[in-house]
Structures are given as structure tokens and as C-alpha cells.
Amino acid sequence: xxxxxxxxxxxxxxxxxxxxxxxxxxxxxxxxxxxxxxxxxxxxxxxxxxxxxxxxxxxxxxxxxxxxxxxxxxxxxxxxxxxxxxxxxxxxxxxxxxxxxxxxxxxxxxxxxxxxxxxxxxxxxxxxxxxxxxxxxxxxxxxxxxxxxxxxxxxxxxxxxxxxxxxxxxxxxxxxxxxxxxxxxxxxxxxxxxxxxxxxxxxxxxxxxxxxxxxxxxxxxxxxxxxxxxxxxxxxxxxxxxxxxxxxxxxxxxxxxxxxxxxxxxxxxxxxxxxxxxxxxxxxxxxxxxxxxxxxxxxxxxxxxxxxxxxxxxxxxx
Amino acid sequence: xxxxxxxxxxxxxxxxxxxxxxxxxxxxxxxxxxxxxxxxxxxxxxxxxxxxxxxxxxxxxxxxxxxxxxxxxxxxxxxxxxxxxxxxxxxxxxxxxxxxxxxxxxxxxxxxxxxxxxxxxxxxxxxxxxxxxxxxxxxxxxxxxxxxxxxxxxxxxxxxxxxxxxxxxxxxxxxxxxxxxxxxxxxxxxxxxxxxxxxxxxxxxxxxxxxxxxxxxxxxxxxxxxxxxxxxxxxxxxxxxxxxxxxxxxxxxxxxxxxxxxxxxxxxxxxxxxxxxxxxxxxxxxxxxxxxxxxxxxxxxxxxxxxxxxxxxxxxxxxxxxxxxxxxxxxxxxxxxxxxxxxxxxxxxxxxxxxxxxxxxxxxxxxxxxxxxxxxxxxxxxxxxxxxxxxxxxxxxxxxxxxxxxxxxxxxxxxxxxxxxxxxxxxxxxxxxxxxxxxxxxxxxxxxxxxxxxxxxxxxxxxxxxxxxxxxxxxxxxxxxxxxxxxxxxxxxxxxxxxxxxxxxxxxxxxxxxxxxxxxxxxxxxxx
Numbered sequence: 001x002x003x004x005x006x007x008x009x010x011x012x013x014x015x016x017x018x019x020x021x022x023x024x025x026x027x028x029x030x031x032x033x034x035x036x037x038x039x040x041x042x043x044x045x046x047x048x049x050x051x052x053x054x055x056x057x058x059x060x061x062x063x064x065x066x067x068x069x070x071x072x073x074x075x076x077x078x079x080x081x082x083x084x085x086x087x088x089x090x091x092x093x094x095x096x097x098x099x100x101x102x103x104x105x106x107x108x109x110x111x112x113x114x115x116x117x118x119x120x121x122x123x124x125x126x127x128x129x130x131x132x133x134x135x136x137x138x139x140x141x142x143x144x145x146x147x148x149x150x151x152x153x154x155x156x157x158x159x160x161x162x163x164x165x166x167x168x169x170x171x172x173x174x175x176x177x178x179x180x181x182x183x184x185x186x187x188x189x190x191x192x193x194x195x196x197x198x199x200x201x202x203x204x205x206x207x208x209x210x211x212x213x214x215x216x217x218x219x220x221x222x223x224x225x226x227x228x229x230x231x232x233x234x235x236x237x238x239x240x241x242x243x244x245x246x247x248x249x250x251x252x253x254x255x256x257x258x259x260x261x262x263x264x265x266x267x268x269x270x271x272x273x274x275x276x277x278x279x280x281x282x283x284x285x286x287x288x289x290x291x292x293x294x295x296x297x298x299x300x301x302x303x304x305x306x307x308x309x310x311x312x313x314x315x316x317x318x
Numbered sequence: 319x320x321x322x323x324x325x326x327x328x329x330x331x332x333x334x335x336x337x338x339x340x341x342x343x344x345x346x347x348x349x350x351x352x353x354x355x356x357x358x359x360x361x362x363x364x365x366x367x368x369x370x371x372x373x374x375x376x377x378x379x380x381x382x383x384x385x386x387x388x389x390x391x392x393x394x395x396x397x398x399x400x401x402x403x404x405x406x407x408x409x410x411x412x413x414x415x416x417x418x419x420x421x422x423x424x425x426x427x428x429x430x431x432x433x434x435x436x437x438x439x440x441x442x443x444x445x446x447x448x449x450x451x452x453x454x455x456x457x458x459x460x461x462x463x464x465x466x467x468x469x470x471x472x473x474x475x476x477x478x479x480x481x482x483x484x485x486x487x488x489x490x491x492x493x494x495x496x497x498x499x500x501x502x503x504x505x506x507x508x509x510x511x512x513x514x515x516x517x518x519x520x521x522x523x524x525x526x527x528x529x530x531x532x533x534x535x536x537x538x539x540x541x542x543x544x545x546x547x548x549x550x551x552x553x554x555x556x557x558x559x560x561x562x563x564x565x566x567x568x569x570x571x572x573x574x575x576x577x578x579x580x581x582x583x584x585x586x587x588x589x590x591x592x593x594x595x596x597x598x599x600x601x602x603x604x605x606x607x608x609x610x611x612x613x614x615x616x617x618x619x620x621x622x623x624x625x626x627x628x629x630x631x632x633x634x635x636x637x638x639x640x641x642x643x644x645x646x647x648x649x650x651x652x653x654x655x656x657x658x659x660x661x662x663x664x665x666x667x668x669x670x671x672x673x674x675x676x677x678x679x680x681x682x683x684x685x686x687x688x689x690x691x692x693x694x695x696x697x698x699x700x701x702x703x704x705x706x707x708x709x710x711x712x713x714x715x716x717x718x719x720x721x722x723x724x725x726x727x728x729x730x731x732x733x734x735x736x737x738x739x740x741x742x743x744x745x746x747x748x749x750x751x752x753x754x755x756x757x758x759x760x761x762x763x764x765x766x767x768x769x770x771x772x773x774x775x776x777x778x779x780x781x782x783x784x785x786x787x788x789x790x791x792x793x794x795x796x797x798x799x800x801x802x803x804x805x806x807x808x809x810x811x812x813x814x815x816x817x818x819x820x821x822x823x824x825x826x827x828x829x830x831x832x833x834x835x836x837x838x839x840x841x842x843x844x845x846x
Contacts, residue, residue: 035731047472047763054467086385086534087519093382096533152566160574167570168376168577170537170560265562265571267536275381275535278727 015297026289037280081283101268105253108191120203139197151263169264187264195249202245206238240307247303255292371845373554376568376577380561382535386521388508389468401837404508404523410748412829414659430494435487441547444522451482456513470506494783497751526552526841553844572818583816585643601814605657605746608698612806613768616738623682630675631712637810641700649809652798657830662795675715688720696726697741735766767806
């Protein structure tokens with residue numbers, strides 16, 4: 001077997017094991033939280049009778065271990081079950097939220113990743129001169145400000161004062177792609193500002209590291225232009241760390257944007273998960289947890305594989 | 319001048335000039351702003367509702383866990399949804415009287431033990447089925463049977479039997495209750511086809527709007543019901559509720575014109591929102607109150623002197639000023655205020671009195687160990703600040719109060735109704751009997767002050783069966799005074815409901831019986 005194929009198979013198997021472990025942890029975590037789903041649904045208006053009726057109906061009187069294995073058995077057959085709180089099919093309702101999350105993450109990545117790498121290259125080109133300092137200052141400032149604050153500031157000046165774009169980034173199936181893009185413009189801008197600095201600084205650092213090498217000096221002595229040296233000679237050798245940090249940020253865009261979702265009222269996975277955690281709706285929390293863990297594990301795997309493919313020494317081990 | 323005012327009234331009624339302009343121009347003619355607002359409301363009403371348009375609200379209190387099952391409704395968005403697709407038998411009108419909805423006529427036996435509701439004819443459900451008294455019976459059964467998990471279960475408990483005779487649905491009670499029709503107006507009790515037994519969350523009722531898109535926690539879209547039986551309601555073509563739980567995002571959506579209405583405006587920004595162009599705030603006083611509750615059966619709160627010491631130590635005016643920013647009124651350590659029918663205005667208002675507080679504290683013989691007050695943001699907005707103010711004024715009277723911040727998550731299951739002293743919130747009930755039966759009857763599940771007094775229970779049952787309003791009022795007054803002077807309730811304030819409204823919206827009615835026009839904004843408002 002080709003070593004790369006073997007590696008992928010190994011990583012996938014390990015990933016599945018990790019997912020199983022994650023599901024156990026999430027289940028245990030939701031068990032530790034005070035109160036149960038019946039209490040959370042009924043809230044302040046819970047009477048003991050109504051509680052008992054609801055618990056019996058939701059099957060909460062069975063021991064936790066039995067409930068976990070019932071759930072696991074269902075998932076292995078591809079059945080995520082129904083939400084305890086409102087009886088909706090989890091796969092359908094989560095699927096809609098997941099596609100929204102991916103839509104937002106995709107467009108944020110489409111803007112942020114090329115921009116970050118381009119700015120990183122630019123910083124190297126003008127190292128220690130004012131463009132480099134300006135790029136670093138702006139991107140570091142934007143990563144240091146809490147994202148909700150950037151959100152509110154943009155919302156106030158761009159949407160309320162200027163009347164451009166929408167403060168409510170609510171998208172639905174009846175909207176055209178252009179309408180959807182218009183709706184998510186502000187959250188995409190905020191997310192771009194939030195993830196930009198990390199990727200940009202890593203690109204800059206990785207390329208500067210390579211720039212010390214002898215073959216770069218050779219390329220410069222050959223008379224190649226500075227940009228060509230950086231893009232053709234330095235960048236391919238710096239790609240592994242850059243891809244790594246890009247993947248981490250992509251994972252963040254998928255699993256970590258609940259604050260942005262709340263601020264811009266975006267119907268994504270984050271708010272969906274938080275709602276169900278506060279209601280102790282274990283099957284939904286489990287399903288969301290699995291998806292999030294899978295995204296993290298998957299993207300990290302991609303980063304590792306790209307790093308190996310990009311490095312001939314790792315690609316053809318002796 | 320009169321002609322000018324008439325002219326302006328006509329213009330504003332037609333929506334040609336804004337409220338701000340109207341108030342401003344009348345101000346120039348020497349008319350006070352309050353008067354101008356009254357005149358505007360009259361003018362708009364005289365012009366009559368305009369049909370059509372798409373009305374949008376940004377609302378707090380919606381989650382992706384919501385369903386359309388009336389039994390499960392507990393927060394604002396489900397509450398609004400119920401009012402969109404459903405009708406109750408009766409309703410409490412803004413002036414506190416009883417209005418007929420699906421019941422055409424309400425009557426009772428002389429002893430108030432049996433109540434008859436004559437059901438309206440020719441009303442159609444959204445699925446085409448005609449409303450029958452059997453549907454009503456089945457609905458009430460679903461909310462009161464043994465497997466019920468309905469939020470209305472508590473109020474259905476006094477029912478002994480229900481039956482249908484011809485077009486009359488009748489209820490027989492275990493003990494007489496002069497307020498029963500008010501209970502039947504509870505928002506959970508939306509009449510569903512066959513009581514909603516087959517599909518409780520279908521969102522099918524007889525109401526003014528038909529479900530178009532249902533995305534819990536995101537939005538709910540409704541289209542006008544062309545066959546609605548009541549022509550005086552349901553003016554706009556479609557209604558959309560956007561779930562915007564974040565307060566800042568809600569205000570931004572209102573100001574940028576993406577929604578016409580937002581509920582729960584933070585008192586801290588209400589005055590600012592009111593000054594912003596194109597929008598205003600409407601503040602409605604109601605029966606909702608912010609409270610600190612003590613278990614009267616637990617040390618050290620079992621001593622009435624200590625309870626009185628705390629009641630005298632709290633500064634109610636300061637709390638209304640600082641926590642509610644004036645959007646509310648002071649409480650009087652009883653759960654009832656002027657929003658209730660048969661309220662006795664002559665009960666003296668308790669004021670802060672540090673000397674009396676210190677004196678009662680001394681008499682209680684408390685050992686001086688800190689008294690722990692549990693509090694959390696979720697108890698009510700501004701609960702932490704209110705508790706801090708309370709702590710300071712208690713300290714001035716020499717009472718050592720210690721605040722313990724509890725996590726919001728799990729507060730209602732772990733702290734409220736479990737710990738002996740905590741901050742909490744009551745949304746109030748339409749009538750006094752229901753408020754007292756819910757939280758102050760010895761056997762009540764939510765007796766969160768552990769107020770268990772046989773004499774009190776006796777008066778409560780006596781008042782319930784009393785059909786003479788004067789005698790009832792006297793009995794309620796007695797009960798209010800008992801709780802005020804001996805109970806475990808410290809009630810510093812009644813909060814107003816503050817709604818942000820766009821100037822395009824017409825037909826606003828101040829309704830003290832419930833939030834946002836008692837949840838009926840969608841069918842009563844129209845667009846200019």
C-alpha cells in the first residue's frame with residue numbers, strides 16, 4: 001500500500017475512535033449539568049405532575065447507560081433520532097442549520113484566506129517598512145477586539161447610519177443567492193477581521209523563516225524579482241505551517257462563531273447547539289457535538305496530509 | 319386653532335405626517351405632548367384600520383427548541399404564535415373585563431359552580447374542518463387529563479367534569495369560582511381541531527393567520543386567514559416574527575427599519591430609542607413584578623420581625639429609578655397592583671424606614687450571621703444591581719445581607735422554589751384569585767414563599783365563591799394586607815413592558831393585561 005493511503009486509513013480509524021470518545025464525554029457532561037430536559041422545558045411553570053408526565057413520555061426514567069447505548073445504536077444505523085423538546089427530526093433540522101453554517105464559513109473563508117495569504121506575502125516583501133507595520137497593526141488590533149464589539153460597531157455605522165446591508169443576517173430558502181450574500185455581508189466582514197491576523201502572521205513568519213535559506217539567496221542572485229522569489233521559491237516550502245493554521249481557522253469558522261450568530265441573528269449551528277444545551281436536549285447536543293468533532297478532526301487530517309504531500313522528504317520516506 | 323388641530327389629526331390619522339411631527343406641531347399650538355399623543359390615538363382610530371402589508375417583529379424569547387404545541391408555550395415567541403393561529407373561548411380585554419371570542423355567550427349557575435359557554439357557529443379551522451363544541455371539550459381534556467404536561471394544568475385542576483349539550487360547552491367545578499371565565503382565557507387554551515390530540519404542534523386553529531413557514535428559533539411566517547370569522551382583527555396580509563434574542567441586535571433591527579416592532583426594550587436605552595428618528599417606545603404597566611422571596615418556614619426567615627426588617631430596609635423608589643429607569647411602579651410587598659380588577663387602592667404604601675428596620679431586626683434576635691440572598695441575571699433584568707442596592711440599604715439599617723451569585727443556567731430548577739431567599743420574577747395573572755391560588759395557597763406547587771396559612775386559604779375560597787364584587791374586594795384587600803404584613807414576599811417593583819414601535823405602525827393600544835397588547839399585536843395593529 002502506498003504510504004500516504006496507509007496514513008489516511010490510519011487517521012480515519014483514529015478519528016472515528018476520537019468521535020466515539022467525544023460522544024461519551026458530551027453525554028457525561030450533559031448528565032452532570034443541573035436539572036433535566038423535562039425541568040428545562042417546563043421552566044418556572046413546572047408542576048410535579050407535569051414533570052412526571054413529561055419524564056415518562058421522554059423516556060428519562062431509564063438509566064443513563066441504557067439511554068447512551070440506545071442513542072449509539074441509532075446513530076450507527078444512521079438515525080440521529082428526534083429532539084426531546086419539540087419532537088422535530090434532528091437530521092432535518094440540524095441539516096438546515098449545518099448548511100447555513102457552512103455557507104457562512106465558506107464565504108468568510110473565500111474572503112479571508114486569500115486576503116490573509118496575500119497580506120502575508122506583502123508583509124514579507126515590505127518587511128519592517130510601513131506597509132508591513134500597518135498590516136500587522138490593523139490585523140492585530142482587529143483580533144484583539146472582542147468580535148461582538150466589532151459586530152456592533154459595524155452594525156451601527158454601516159447598517160444603521162449608512163443604511164447599507166442588513167443588521168439581521170437571517171437567510172432562508174426563499175432568498176436568491178445574491179440576497180443571501182447581501183444578508184451575510186456584515187458577519188462575513190467581522191469573521192474576516194477576526195481570523196485574518198492569525199493566518200497573515202503565520203504566513204509572514206513561515207516565509208521569513210525560509211527566506212534565510214541559501215537557495216533564496218541564489219534565486220535573488222539570479223536576478224529574479226522579489227515577488228517571484230517569495231511566491232515561487234519561498235512559499236511552496238512554507239506551505240505546511242500555513243495550511244495548518246488555515247485549517248485551524250476554518251474549523252473555528254464552522255464551530256466557534258456562536259457569538260457572531262447571536263449578534264447578527266444568523267440561523268447557524270452555534271445558536272442551535274446553545275439552545276439545546278440550555279434545555280438539556282441530549283440527543284441534539286450529541287448530534288451537534290459529533291458534527292463539530294468530525295469537522296475538527298477532518299480539517300486537521302487534511303492539514304497533516306497536505307503537509308506531507310507538500311514535502312518531498314515526507315512524500316517519499318526511505 | 320381648532321381647525322388646524324382637526325387638520326393635523328386627519329393628516330396623522332391617514333399616516334401622512336409622523337407622530338413626532340404631529341406632537342411637535344401641536345406643541346407649537348400650545349397642546350401638551352401627553353394630550354397630543356391621546357389625540358393622535360383617537361385620530362388614528364377614527365380613520366380606521368388599513369388592510370394589507372407585511373408586519374415584522376423582532377422578538378426575544380424564541381429558541382430552536384420551541385414547538386407550536388399550545389401546551390408547551392412558555393416564552394414570548396410561542397405565546398405570539400398561539401395568538402396568531404388560535405382563538406380562545408374568551409379573552410381579557412385591555413380594560414380588564416371579559417370579551418367573548420369563540421364563546422358567544424358565557425353564563426353560570428347561581429352558585430358559580432357550573433359555567434356554560436355557548437360556542438360560536440360557522441367558524442372554520444385552517445384545515446377546513448368546522449368548529450364544534452366537541453373540539454372545545456377535547457381541547458380542555460388535553461390540557462387537564464392525567465397525562466397532561468400543559469402549562470395550563472394548574473388552572474384546570476378545579477374542574478370536576480365537562481360536557482357538551484347542543485352548542486353549549488359546560489364546566490362543573492369542585493368548588494364555586496366566580497373567576498372561571500377568566501381562567502378559560504388563558505393563552506394555552508387555544509381551541510384545536512379534536513383538541514389537538516393527533517398532532518398538537520400542527521399550528522392549526524381558527525385564528526386570523528395561517529402558518530406559512532415554521533423555523534423554530536429563527537422565524538415564523540404567517541399569512542392572513544381569508545375565512546377568519548372576526549372582521550375587526552387581522553389587518554395585515556402577512557406577519558413575520560424574527561427571533562432576535564440579543565438586545566442590541568433587536569434595537570439595531572428596529573432602527574434600520576428591518577422590523578416594525580421589538581419587544582423587551584432595555585429600560586437603560588428606552589429613552590434613547592424613543593428619541594431616535596422614525597421609532598418610539600410604548601410602555602405598558604402590568605401585573606408583572608420583580609421580587610425577593612423568603613421561605614417563611616425556614617430559619618431565620620421564620621421570624622416575622624426579620625421579614626419586616628428586610629421589608630422596611632429596601633428602597634423601592636430607588637429601585638424603580640435605577641433598575642427600571644422609571645419604566646415601572648413601586649411594589650407594596652403583595653403580588654397585586656392596580657392592573658388587577660378589584661384592587662384596593664387604600665392599602666397604605668410601605669416606605670423605606672431604616673429605624674423601623676433596625677428595630678425589627680433587633681426584635682428578631684438574629685445572631686448577626688450574614689443572611690444569604692441568592693441572585694442571578696436570569697431572575698429578572700437588573701437583578702444583580704437590585705440586589706446590590708438592597709444590600710447597601712440593609713447595611714445602613716445594620717442588617718448583614720450577603721449576595722450569592724448563582725449561574726443563570728439551572729436557576730429555575732435549582733435555586734428558585736428551593737433556596738430560602740432568592741430573587742425571582744412573577745409575570746402576574748389576569749385576576750387576583752388566580753395569582754393567589756398559584757403562589758399563596760397552602761397546597762400550591764409554586765408556593766415559593768412557603769406561605770401556608772389555613773385562615774388565608776379559607777378567605778381565598780370564600781372570595782372565589784363570592785359573586786358580590788364589593789364583598790370580594792374586601793376579602794381580597796384582607797388577603798393583600800396579610801401577605802404585605804406577614805408574608806415572605808419582598809416586592810420592590812412592578813415592571814412595565816417596553817415595546818419599540820416604528821412610526822409606520824398604527825393601532826397601538828396600551829394593554830395592562832399582558833405583554834405587547836396581550837400578545838395580540840399581530841391581529842390588532844396595521845401599517846400606515
